[in-house]
Amino acid sequence: MLTGKIALVTGAGRGIGREIALVLAANGATVIVNYNGSKESAEAVAAEIVQKGGSAEAIQCNVSDFAASEAFVKQVLDKYKKVDILVNNAGVTRDNLIMRMTEEDYDTVLDTNLKGAFHMIRHLSRSFIKQRGGKIINISSVSGVLGNAGQANYSASKAGLIGLTKSVAREFASRGVNVNAVAPGFIDTDMTKNMTEDAKKTLSSMIPMGKMGSTKNIADLVLFLAGDGSDYITGQVICVDGGMCI
Numbered sequence: 023m024l025t026g027k028i029a030l031v032t033g034a035g036r037g038i039g040r041e042i043a044l045v046l047a048a049n050g051a052t053v054i055v056n057y058n059g060s061k062e063s064a065e066a067v068a069a070e071i072v073q074k075g076g077s078a079e080a081i082q083c084n085v086s087d088f089a090a091s092e093a094f095v096k097q098v099l100d101k102y103k104k105v106d107i108l109v110n111n112a113g114v115t116r117d118n119l120i121m122r123m124t125e126e127d128y129d130t131v132l133d134t135n136l137k138g139a140f141h142m143i144r145h146l147s148r149s150f151i152k153q154r155g156g157k158i159i160n161i162s163s164v165s166g167v168l169g170n171a172g173q174a175n176y177s178a179s180k181a182g183l184i185g186l187t188k189s190v191a192r193e194f195a196s197r198g199v200n201v202n203a204v205a206p207g208f209i210d211t212d213m214t215k216n217m218t219e220d221a222k223k224t225l226s227s228m229i230p231m232g233k234m235g236s237t238k239n240i241a242d243l244v245l246f247l248a249g250d251g252s253d254y255i256t257g258q259v260i261c262v263d264g265g266m267c268i
């Protein structure tokens with residue numbers, strides 16, 4: 023159980039982040055439901071948690087903004103005094119073949135997926151080190167492990183997240199802070215609905231189990247990594263992908 027733990031999940035208003043927020047809360051954590059899109063969706067997630075007897079608050083922050091992330095972390099620490107579990111889930115895609123990819127497509131994806139995680143870890147690092155314990159879980163992707171045609175920006179951001187995970191895991195290992203990455207395969211969410219048909223086809227043909235995964239498949243692993251069961255696991259990249267990365 024995660025009773026007494028404070029969990030912060032970025033981009034938790036829908037999809038995988040929403041499921042992670044619900045599962046962590048169902049297991050006793052107080053959850054900060056971060057969002058940068060729809061306020062209504064994020065507040066609905068928090069309300070659902072509270073209605074089920076849990077504790078949650080929706081807070082807006084664009085994690086790709088260094089200063090805004092710093093203010094967000096300060097707001098959370100002022101109120102909750104600590105963060106035990108940080109899940110860097112916020113992510114975007116701007117798929118295109120490299121020859122057609124604009125600088126803006128590249129920067130937006132890197133700024134959100136990779137720099138966003140850096141901002142959150144950076145601003146919470148003092149707190150994590152001081153409390154000598156905690157779990158950081160970065161949501162990467164099989165695209166960061168294998169690469170994917172049409173997703174050069176996204177794959178670069180998710181591969182970068184793996185490097186970030188391993189380096190911070192080494193920095194924090196002696197302080198009892200575990201840092202791991204989860205690499206989802208092809209999961210049924212709004213994000214995959216937006217993928218080009220070509221990218222979908224390429225990915226589907228690569229799944230040995232022959233089917234898409236669910237948001238629950240990802241949240242169940244995050245729950246394990248957030249709890250005591252993962253105390254001796256750090257710097258790992260765990261694929262939840264129906265065998266894509268075998």
Ligand SMILES: NC(=O)c1ccc[n+]([C@@H]2O[C@H](COP(=O)([O-])OP(=O)(O)OC[C@H]3O[C@@H](n4cnc5c(N)ncnc54)[C@H](O)[C@@H]3O)[C@@H](O)[C@H]2O)c1
Pocket residue numbers: 032033034035036037038039056057058059060083084085086110111112113114134138161162163164205206207208209210211212213214
């Ligand atoms: N769906 C998949 O198949 C799949 C596969 C591999 C990895 N992932 C990763 O899982 C994570 C969640 O994906 P999803 O499928 O639920 O997508 P989604 O688009 O449904 O959710 C992403 C969430 O991130 C939020 N977000 C975007 N930019 C943000 C910002 N700057 N600040 C704060 N929040 C921001 C969005 O508002 C949204 O709520 C992403 O990091 C994604 O890359 C998804």
